[in-house]
Structure formats: structure tokens, C-alpha cells
Amino acid sequence: MVGLSAGALTADSQAAESLPAQRTLAAPASASGVGLHLGQQTTVRLLPAEANQGRYFVRTDLPGTPRIKAEVANVIQTQLSTELGIGAPPQQATVRTVEHLLAAIAALEIDNVRIEIDAPELPLLDGSAKAWIAAIASAGSTSQSAAKKHRSAVSQPVQVQAGDAFVTAFPSSELRFSYGIDFDLAAIGNQWHSWSPGAGDFAVDIAPARTFALAHQIDYLRGQGLIKGGSLDNALVCGQDGWLNPPLRFDNEPARHKLLDLIGDLSLLGDIPQAHYVAYKASHTLHVQLARQLEAALPLSGAVSA
Numbered sequence: 001m002v003g004l005s006a007g008a009l010t011a012d013s014q015a016a017e018s019l020p021a022q023r024t025l026a027a028p029a030s031a032s033g034v035g036l037h038l039g040q041q042t043t044v045r046l047l048p049a050e051a052n053q054g055r056y057f058v059r060t061d062l063p064g065t066p067r068i069k070a071e072v073a074n075v076i077q078t079q080l081s082t083e084l085g086i087g088a089p090p091q092q093a094t095v096r097t098v099e100h101l102l103a104a105i106a107a108l109e110i111d112n113v114r115i116e117i118d119a120p121e122l123p124l125l126d127g128s129a130k131a132w133i134a135a136i137a138s139a140g141s142t143s144q145s146a147a148k149k150h151r152s153a154v155s156q157p158v159q160v161q162a163g164d165a166f167v168t169a170f171p172s173s174e175l176r177f178s179y180g181i182d183f184d185l186a187a188i189g190n191q192w193h194s195w196s197p198g199a200g201d202f203a204v205d206i207a208p209a210r211t212f213a214l215a216h217q218i219d220y221l222r223g224q225g226l227i228k229g230g231s232l233d234n235a236l237v238c239g240q241d242g243w244l245n246p247p248l249r250f251d252n253e254p255a256r257h258k259l260l261d262l263i264g265d266l267s268l269l270g271d272i273p274q275a276h277y278v279a280y281k282a283s284h285t286l287h288v289q290l291a292r293q294l295e296a297a298l299p300l301s302g303a304v305s306a
Contacts, residue, residue: 019147019148019150020147020148021143021144021145021146021147021148022051022052022111022112022143022144022146022147022148022149023109023110023111023112023141023142023143023144024048024049024050024051024110024111024112024113024141024142024144025046025047025048025049025110025113025136025139025140025141025142026048026139026140026141026142027048027139027140028045028046028047028048028139029045029046029135029136029138029139030043030044030045030046030135031043031044031123031125031131031132031135032044032123033123033124033125033234034123034124034229034234035096035097035119035120035121035122035123035124035229036081036097036121036124036211036227036228036229036230036234036235037080037081037096037097037121037225037226037227037228037229038096038119038120038121038228038229039228039229040119040120040121040229041119041123042117042118042119042121042122042123043117043118043119043123044101044115044116044117044122044123045115045116045117046113046114046115046116046135046136046139047113047114047115047116048112048113048114048142049112049113049114050112050144051111051112051144051145051146052112052146052149053112053114054069054070054071054111054112054270055069055070055102055105055110055111055112055113055115055267056068056069056070056113056114056115057069057070057084057095057098057115057116057117058114058115058116058117059093059095059117059118059120060116060117060118061117061118061119062093066086066087066093067086068084068085068086068093068094068095069084069086070084070098070102070115070267070268071084071268071270072268072269072288072291072292072295074086075268075288076094077096078283078284078285078287078288079226079284080221080226080227080284081096081097081098081099081284082096082097082098082099082264082265082268082284082287082288083095083096083097083098084096084098094120095117095120095121095122096120096121096122097121097122097124098122098264099260099261099264099265099284100122100124100125100128100129100132100260100261100264101115101122101129101132101264102264102265102267102268103129103206103207103260103261103263103264103267104129104132104133104136104207105132105136105267106263106264106266106267106272107129107133107197107202107203107206107207107263108133108136108137108141109141110136110141111144111148111149112144124211124229124230124234124235125234126210126233126234127210127211127212127234127235127236127257128207128208128209128210128211128257128260129206129207129208129260129264130203130207130208132207133202133203133207137203148271149270149271149300149301149302150271150300150301151269151270151271151272151273151294151298151299151300151301152273152298153171153172153273153274153275154169154170154171154172154273154274154275154294154298155171156171157169157170157171158275158290158293158294158297159290160286160289160290160293161286162283162285162286164280164281165280165281165282165283165286166279166280166281166282166286167262167277167278167279167280167282167286167287167290168277168278168279168290169273169275169276169277169290169294170275170276170277170278171275171276172274172275172276174196174198174274174276175196175197175198175272175274175275175276176194176195176196176275176276176277177194177195177196177259177262177263177276177277177279178192178193178194178195178259178276178277178278178279179192179193179194179255179256179258179259179262179278179279179280179282180192180255180279180280180281181254181255181258181280181281182280182281183214183238183254185214185238185239185240186242187238187242187243188212188238188254191251191252191254191255192252192255193252193255193256193259195256195259205256206256206259206260206263207260208249208250209249209250209253209254209256209257209259209260210234210235210236210249210253210257211234211235211236211257212235212236212237212238212253212254212257213227213230213235213236213237213238214237214238214239215237215238215239215240215244216239216240218230218237232244232245236248236253236254258279258282259279261284261287262277262279262282262287265284265287265288265291266287266290266291266294268288268291269291269294269295269300270300271300273294273298277290
């Protein structure tokens with residue numbers, strides 16, 4: 001298992017029986033707020049789950065409380081966020097903007113969790129994963145009676161590209177993420193961030209980075225029925241003259257937030273294969289395309305008794 005905490009096992013050659021045990025929450029946790037795109041008030045409850053159940057959402061507001069697994073196969077839409085769904089309209093059950101919570105769950109190495117939600121979109125909270133990390137950390141975690149599931153390390157480069165935007169998984173001796181962005185706004189410009197769980201703390205270095213928007217695109221996006229819940233309280237907004245709601249938490253906060261999104265999207269693999277992930281001007285669409293290629297090339301092992 002290649003985990004996201006500094007103490008995680010990283011040696012791909014170790015036998016399955018030596019992998020650490022799966023983990024779930026020790027107690028429930030919850031958070032409430034407004035969804036970014038739909039603008040609805042939402043409450044989320046994070047609950048312990050049995051071993052080998054994985055991470056899954058439960059729409060408590062829908063008949064039959066359908067379960068939506070946090071898996072690559074269930075991604076149905078990637079426009080400005082990642083949306084999961086099962087079934088077909090009009091009975092389709094969906095859950096949107098899952099990437100921040102899933103990044104926090106993966107970073108804290110929670111393998112099995114039931115995520116109950118009473119609306120079709122997760123709350124944006126302050127636009128980062130900081131509050132999710134705090135909620136999960138306060139609940140604590142506990143070991144279970146099965147070993148973590150595992151994907152082999154990347155042995156050959158895997159890349160997806162659209163124009164000059166790309167995301168690539170390179171063979172690497174450690175798990176690392178590097179993300180670059182480039183905007184024609186002086187306050188953002190070209191910026192990069194590189195982070196490895198072996199040399200940094202996700203809760204400090206990545207989780208506080210907030211989502212961001214460009215001021216000149218807001219009216220258009222709202223006209224498309226998007227970002228109805230966005231505000232200066234839950235997203236950084238940048239215009240020609242600079243940030244509308246400073247100060248930033250990091251000089252390169254936008255690049256760090258994109259790295260956060262990448263981790264959340266790759267967490268849909270269940271186990272993020274050891275590699276150096278390098279992204280430039282990428283998107284949720286490219287993130288998920290890469291995850292699909294990795295899923296096909298590197299099957300997830302079954303859990304064995306710990």
C-alpha cells in the first residue's frame with residue numbers, strides 16, 4: 001500500500017501479508033454547508049464501515065438510500081468538479097464535488113467509510129480540505145481485520161494529454177505529486193508545487209489550499225447553472241487587478257489546490273500506485289482519464305487477513 005502519510009508503507013515488493021491493516025473511523029463525524037455548484041444546504045455524516053467495504057456515499061434523501069461507491073467506474077461528470085453516479089435517469093443517484101473530502105480520507109488512510117449525504121452535492125465549506133481533515137482527525141481511526149488493498153507501483157510512464165495540458169505518472173522511488181498551472185492573470189501567472197507524503201504533512205501543506213475562480217468567468221458559469229453556492233467566503237477570486245479576497249494562505253495556493261484535487265480524483269483507485277504524478281494545466285477530466293488507465297494497467301489486489 002502506498003499511503004499518503006509519512007509513516008505509510010511504500011515498498012512495493014513487500015508481500016501482501018506484511019501490508020498494514022485496513023482502517024475505518026473510530027467514531028462518527030459530520031459537517032454541514034452549501035454546495036459549490038447547486039447552492040443547496042447539505043449535511044454529511046462520516047461513519048465507520050466494515051472491512052473491505054471501501055469508501056462509499058449513501059444518499060439518505062432518496063428512496064432506498066442508494067449507495068454510490070467512490071470508484072473510477074462511477075464517475076459520470078468532471079466539469080469543474082468530480083461527480084459520481086449509479087443508475088440511469090430519472091432514477092439516477094448522484095453525488096457531486098467529492099474530490100476534497102476524498103483527498104482528506106485518502107491522506108488520513110481511511111480505507112472504509114460510509115458517507116451519508118442528504119443532497120446531491122458535498123458542502124464546499126471554506127473551499128479547502130482543512131475542515132474535512134479536522135473532522136476525520138477528531139473522530140480518530142481504528143485498525144480492522146484485513147490487510148490494505150494494493151496496486152503495484154508504476155513501472156512505465158502513463159500519460160493523458162489535451163493540447164498542452166497533461167498529467168503523467170512516472171516510475172518513482174517514492175510517491176510524489178507535482179502540479180503546474182499557468183493563467184494570464186498577474187496574481188496567478190505560472191506556478192508550481194511539488195509534494196511528497198514522505199517529506200511533508202498533508203494537513204499543513206495541502207489541505208488548507210482553497211479552490212479559486214476567475215472574476216471574469218463568474219457570470220458565464222452562473223449562467224450555465226454552475227457555482228450557485230460560490231462566494232468570497234468559500235473560494236479565492238482573482239481579477240485583472242489581483243485577488244478580490246486576500247490574503248492567500250500560500251504564495252502558490254492555487255497550484256496547491258489543484259494538487260489537492262488530483263489526489264482526491266486519484267483516490268478513486270482505492271490505492272494510489274507509487275509514482276511521481278506530474279500535471280500541467282490539467283483538469284478533473286484528465287485526472288480521471290489517467291486514473292482509468294492506471295486502473296486497467298495495475299489491478300487492485302484483494303484483501304487478505306491481517
